[in-house]
Amino acid sequence: MIVRLNIVLAIALLLSCFWLIRTSYESRHLFVELEKAQSQSHELQIDFERLQVDKRAQATPLRVEKLAREKLRMFNTSPAVTHYVNTSASSVASAAGQGVQP
Numbered sequence: 001m002i003v004r005l006n007i008v009l010a011i012a013l014l015l016s017c018f019w020l021i022r023t024s025y026e027s028r029h030l031f032v033e034l035e036k037a038q039s040q041s042h043e044l045q046i047d048f049e050r051l052q053v054d055k056r057a058q059a060t061p062l063r064v065e066k067l068a069r070e071k072l073r074m075f076n077t078s079p080a081v082t083h084y085v086n087t088s089a090s091s092v093a094s095a096a097g098q099g100v101q102p
Contacts, residue, residue: 068074075081
């Protein structure tokens with residue numbers, strides 16, 4: 001009877017040792033993964049801040065005005081430059097039909 005009890009207790013002791021070793025390994029593995037994730041998060045935060053600075057630098061009024069002039073061919077208005085728009089008879093008739101005065 002005592003021998004059986006000793007065998008059962010020895011098996012329980014071995015199983016608990018294996019369980020302890022396994023959980024220790026898993027906790028170390030999870031801790032390493034956590035450190036990697038925190039490091040990656042820190043790098044992403046630095047990249048985000050750098051991109052925010054670049055965005056602010058790109059959106060300065062002088063740069064926007066330069067891009068508008070070069071790419072969109074937009075210019076400041078002045079009284080010296082006047083553009084006249086000719087309306088055709090069909091657009092005037094459709095505007096009059098809708099109650100809009102030309």
